[in-house]
Amino acid sequence: xxxxxxxxxxxxxxxxxxxxxWRAASAGSRAAWLRAAADALDAHADELVPLADAExxxxxxxxxxxxxxxxxxxxxxxxxxxxxxYLEAIVDDADAGVTPPRPELRRMLTGVGPxxxxxxxxxxxxxxxxxxxxxxxxxxxxxxxxxxxxxHLGLSRRTAEIVAAxxxxxxxxxxxxSLVEGREAGEALVRHPSIQAVGFTGSVSGGRxxxxxxxxxxxxxxxxxxxxxxxxxxxxxxxxxxxxxxxxEGLVGSFTLGVGQFCTKPGVVFVPREAGFAELVxxxxxxxxxxxxxxxxxTAAFPEGLAHLEADPSVEVVAxxxxxxxxxxxxxxxxxxxxxxxxxxDTLLEECFxxxxxxxxxxxxxxxxxxxxxxxxxxxxxxxxxxxxxVTGIVAVLERRAGRVLFAGWPTGVAVSWSQHHGGPWPATTxxxxxxxxxxxxxxxxxxxxQDAPTELLPxxxxxxxxxxxxxxxxxxxxVPALSR
Amino acid sequence: xxxxxxxxxxxxxxxxxxxxxWRAASAGSRAAWLRAAADALDAHADELVPLADAExxxxxxxxxxxxxxxxxxxxxxxxxxxxxxYLEAIVDDADAGVTPPRPELRRMLTGVGPxxxxxxxxxxxxxxxxxxxxxxxxxxxxxxxxxxxxxHLGLSRRTAEIVAAxxxxxxxxxxxxSLVEGREAGEALVRHPSIQAVGFTGSVSGGRxxxxxxxxxxxxxxxxxxxxxxxxxxxxxxxxxxxxxxxxEGLVGSFTLGVGQFCTKPGVVFVPREAGFAELVxxxxxxxxxxxxxxxxxTAAFPEGLAHLEADPSVEVVAxxxxxxxxxxxxxxxxxxxxxxxxxxDTLLEECFxxxxxxxxxxxxxxxxxxxxxxxxxxxxxxxxxxxxxVTGIVAVLERRAGRVLFAGWPTGVAVSWSQHHGGPWPATTxxxxxxxxxxxxxxxxxxxxQDAPTELLPxxxxxxxxxxxxxxxxxxxxVPALSR
Numbered sequence: 024x025x026x027x028x029x030x031x032x033x034x035x036x037x038x039x040x041x042x043x044x045w046r047a048a049s050a051g052s053r054a055a056w057l058r059a060a061a062d063a064l065d066a067h068a069d070e071l072v073p074l075a076d077a078e079x080x081x082x083x084x085x086x087x088x089x090x091x092x093x094x095x096x097x098x099x100x101x102x103x104x105x106x107x108x109y110l111e112a113i114v115d116d117a118d119a120g121v122t123p124p125r126p127e128l129r130r131m132l133t134g135v136g137p138x139x140x141x142x143x144x145x146x147x148x149x150x151x152x153x154x155x156x157x158x159x160x161x162x163x164x165x166x167x168x169x170x171x172x173x174x175h176l177g178l179s180r181r182t183a184e185i186v187a188a189x190x191x192x193x194x195x196x197x198x199x200x201s202l203v204e205g206r207e208a209g210e211a212l213v214r215h216p217s218i219q220a221v222g223f224t225g226s227v228s229g230g231r232x233x234x235x236x237x238x239x240x241x242x243x244x245x246x247x248x249x250x251x252x253x254x255x256x257x258x259x260x261x262x263x264x265x266x267x268x269x270x271x272e273g274l275v276g277s278f279t280l281g282v283g284q285f286c287t288k289p290g291v292v293f294v295p296r297e298a299g300f301a302e303l304v305x306x307x308x309x310x311x312x313x314x315x316x317x318x319x320x321x322t323a324a325f326p327e328g329l330a331h332l333e334a335d336p337s338v339e340v341v342a343x344x345x346x347x348x349x350x351x352x353x354x355x356x357x358x359x360x361x362x363x364x365x366x367x368x369d370t371l372l373e374e375c376f377x378x379x380x381x382x383x384x385x386x387x388x389x390x391x392x393x394x395x396x397x398x399x400x401x402x403x404x405x406x407x408x409x410x411x412x413x414v415t416g417i418v419a420v421l422e423r424r425a426g427r428v429l430f431a432g433w434p435t436g437v438a439v440s441w442s443q444h445h446g447g448p449w450p451a452t453t454x455x456x457x458x459x460x461x462x463x464x465x466x467x468x469x470x471x472x473x474q475d476a477p478t479e480l481l482p483x484x485x486x487x488x489x490x491x492x493x494x495x496x497x498x499x500x501x502x503v504p505a506l507s508r
Numbered sequence: 509x510x511x512x513x514x515x516x517x518x519x520x521x522x523x524x525x526x527x528x529x530w531r532a533a534s535a536g537s538r539a540a541w542l543r544a545a546a547d548a549l550d551a552h553a554d555e556l557v558p559l560a561d562a563e564x565x566x567x568x569x570x571x572x573x574x575x576x577x578x579x580x581x582x583x584x585x586x587x588x589x590x591x592x593x594y595l596e597a598i599v600d601d602a603d604a605g606v607t608p609p610r611p612e613l614r615r616m617l618t619g620v621g622p623x624x625x626x627x628x629x630x631x632x633x634x635x636x637x638x639x640x641x642x643x644x645x646x647x648x649x650x651x652x653x654x655x656x657x658x659x660h661l662g663l664s665r666r667t668a669e670i671v672a673a674x675x676x677x678x679x680x681x682x683x684x685x686s687l688v689e690g691r692e693a694g695e696a697l698v699r700h701p702s703i704q705a706v707g708f709t710g711s712v713s714g715g716r717x718x719x720x721x722x723x724x725x726x727x728x729x730x731x732x733x734x735x736x737x738x739x740x741x742x743x744x745x746x747x748x749x750x751x752x753x754x755x756x757e758g759l760v761g762s763f764t765l766g767v768g769q770f771c772t773k774p775g776v777v778f779v780p781r782e783a784g785f786a787e788l789v790x791x792x793x794x795x796x797x798x799x800x801x802x803x804x805x806x807t808a809a810f811p812e813g814l815a816h817l818e819a820d821p822s823v824e825v826v827a828x829x830x831x832x833x834x835x836x837x838x839x840x841x842x843x844x845x846x847x848x849x850x851x852x853x854d855t856l857l858e859e860c861f862x863x864x865x866x867x868x869x870x871x872x873x874x875x876x877x878x879x880x881x882x883x884x885x886x887x888x889x890x891x892x893x894x895x896x897x898x899v900t901g902i903v904a905v906l907e908r909r910a911g912r913v914l915f916a917g918w919p920t921g922v923a924v925s926w927s928q929h930h931g932g933p934w935p936a937t938t939x940x941x942x943x944x945x946x947x948x949x950x951x952x953x954x955x956x957x958x959q960d961a962p963t964e965l966l967p968x969x970x971x972x973x974x975x976x977x978x979x980x981x982x983x984x985x986x987x988v989p990a991l992s993r
């Protein structure tokens with residue numbers, strides 16, 4: 024059931040009407056609203072998890088964990104709001120002694136206004152109606168209109184009801200959170216004059232289309248898209264010699280996690296040609312059964328993506344897992360050469376959503392670096408090496424190709440924390456900001472500076488007494504309140 | 509003489525080659541490079557100012573002041589680099605006690621790579637080859653390729669020579685700063701695969717075209733444009749009653765400053781209908797002579813813009829100043845009504861570059877607010893009121909329409925400081941970042957996070973000993989070094 028344009032207009036008008044209250048809300052109020060949403064999610068987990076499982080087939084234990092991750096994320100942002108650094112408050116006092124005399128300037132960040140959030144298929148809680156984009160937009164002081172993913176409409180509707188009611192129940196205004204459905208409503212949402220920014224998690228093709236709509240508006244707005252990522256992994260000869268079996272086990276666990284539908288799935292693994300890594304991986308894969316994919320579209324696209332890769336003359340099949348049933352995706356490991364990757368990165372390094380990874384054999388540092396430099400931007404890049412190996416050149420390339428560089432770990436698993444960065448060069452994301460972690464709020468904030476304002480006309484947080492309670496900069500000096508946590 | 513594509517490719521290759529050294533440079537080195545550029549500008553002021561005056565006709569005293577502003581800006585950014593907060597360093601230590609166990613994450617911002625800067629006609633130093641965009645891009649650790657403005661090509665070439673030599677002389681790599689000329693080279697620059705971000709100051713039409721090129725790339729890049737701004741000013745009945753003559757004098761000084769070619773020129777002034785403000789302004793304007801505009805294009809466009817405004821049936825001429833010569837632009841004050849502005853904002857509130865301002869008579873708060881809400885985004889908005897007047901509704905609208913809200917001052921004059929924000933909703937700027945002030949560096953930085961990295965593979969600034977010397981967050985707590993300035 025698609026949302027009509029008239030219904031969208033009504034949601035947008037309600038969001039516009041709610042925006043001033045969100046911006047003006049005290050840190051305590053806004054944090055309480057976020058925590059009320061978190062508590063409501065947790066309280067309804069027994070109802071929501073079965074709904075989610077019926078629509079996504081991701082399984083109860085994974086989905087229960089995801090609810091906890093999602094409510095925890097809302098609570099992290101409540102803490103970010105209370106801590107106050109996100110306001111980036113900066114004061115320069117007037118200085119009549121310079122030429123020309125300097126006025127008093129008081130700067131802060133404030134909410135951009137209503138935000139559109141496009142939810143993802145693969146995380147029906149954590150990147151969906153009440154997921155990271157929504158949580159960070161609300162924390163920044165903005166109402167949100169979510170475009171529901173067609174893969175879990177029932178869950179989306181119920182989650183939106185629960186969270187919207189919890190927000191209003193805690194004192195937030197009507198219009199704080201609403202839901203639209205259908206592709207046309209989604210496109211109209213991006214073009215809607217009330218919408219000031221867009222958060223998106225999904226495919227490169229879908230994201231590109233919406234990015235172009237946002238950029239093509241009479242008044243362009245920021246589009247924060249997380250699109251596609253192959254998440255390269257580099258294994259050195261030393262690492263395989265020291266712990267090849269463990270690495271093979273770790274890789275198989277990571278690329279098949281969630282049936283290979285994590286945005287941080289290790290999709291391409293660079294291995295020394297003579298190290299015998301494929302031989303370690305093959306028997307492990309053969310023991311893993313396939314599973315159902317999230318949606319009919321993804322189910323249809325997976326064999327097409329595999330066929331596309333296997334059609335390259337350089338590609339061979341290393342191993343396939345058990346079938347797992349008629350509609351299940353079979354875990355698959357392919358192999359090719361670094362020279363082929365460097366020559367045809369668009370073919371060989373395109374993300375293939377599902378349980379497949381591509382081993383890339385390299386013949387030495389130059390061969391490896393040439394292929395890595397040809398790789399598209401990714402969310403993550405991983406290096407497994409041993410102390411004493413010369414890897415600084417590899418790290419330098421990985422740091423340019425990805426937003427998160429891992430050492431001795433696997434990329435599936437994104438801690439929600441102050442420091443996290445979930446983003447990377449195109450096509451991983453479309454912006455210089457993260458979509459996970461405390462700093463995700465910066466996407467939905469704009470600066471405003473008040474020059475020589477009378478105290479009574481300043482926003483509350485920019486008055487001297489309120490400033491003293493939050494980290495802020497004054498005349499170039501960063502000040503942190505003594506009791507700051 | 510236009511730059512050829514082959515020449516552009518050579519500049520881009522040199523910038524790419526220089527980028528790693530800029531990113532890796534210590535704070536001390538990078539700050540020294542910026543200060544060397546500042547010192548070189550100051551040392552060559554006697555040569556550069558006459559060059560600038562011959563091309564822009566802005567006059568020696570203004571241009572000398574602008575050189576000082578520009579070198580001071582470079583020195584401010586040197587201080588920003590040394591202070592270290594701009595790195596946004598955040599560390600979350602590993603925690604084996606949570607489920608799943610949390611890895612160690614160390615986040616920082618790092619340079620995006622080569623940046624393109626389009627210089628402006630109206631500030632041949634401060635928004636040009638070595639202006640704010642260049643200074644902030646270099647401070648962020650990125651080489652810069654400047655597209656010279658055709659209005660001051662000779663100055664641009666000489667400035668680029670001087671600054672590039674100063675950078676290299678101080679130890680920066682070749683390729684740190686270069687110059688391209690011509691429209692085609694500028695467009696090719698925005699599309700060039702080596703370029704990772706664009707800074708632009710200029711017209712709405714020119715900026716929109718380049719914005720669309722940047723957004724339309726196979727890999728879209730951020731386009732930070734400062735385009736057009738009418739900078740609304742609101743005068744209350746109380747303010748005019750208390751200090752009408754001073755306000756009239758302030759307005760005339762501000763809208764004719766630099767022959768009305770400041771991006772923060774007060775282009776529209778809301779006045780109570782019965783306050784007699786036009787009568788205060790008219791005699792002052794009549795005493796001001798016109799002056800030459802910056803370029804032939806601007807000289808031709810000014811009378812066209814005036815005619816466009818005067819063609820509106822609601823518009824009348826309040827006063828014109830002296831002619832000032834054959835090619836000079838005559839200072840002009842026009843008047844209309846708030847209802848006309850609310851009905852036809854696209855006609856009446858379009859920026860007209862040059863010495864003209866439009867008085868808008870309003871009949872009370874509702875009339876005023878309706879017109880203000882119709883105004884396009886601006887860099888600044890100004891309120892002159894008296895204590896005791898109810899203006900919170902006005903301030904709430906101004907804060908949404910502009911990035912800087914002034915009280916009892918005039919918008920021409922943009923302090924370069926930690927707190928400054930020079931930006932605003934479309935069409936004032938195309939991003940949620942400032943182009944003036946310390947935080948302008950954020951436009952040219954991307955986050956990167958290192959997970960469980962061995963100390964020896966971390967960037968120097970993320971190692972514990974280096975972190976202790978800069979503001980950073982650890983496990984959620986913001987820490988400031990004791991000796992931080």
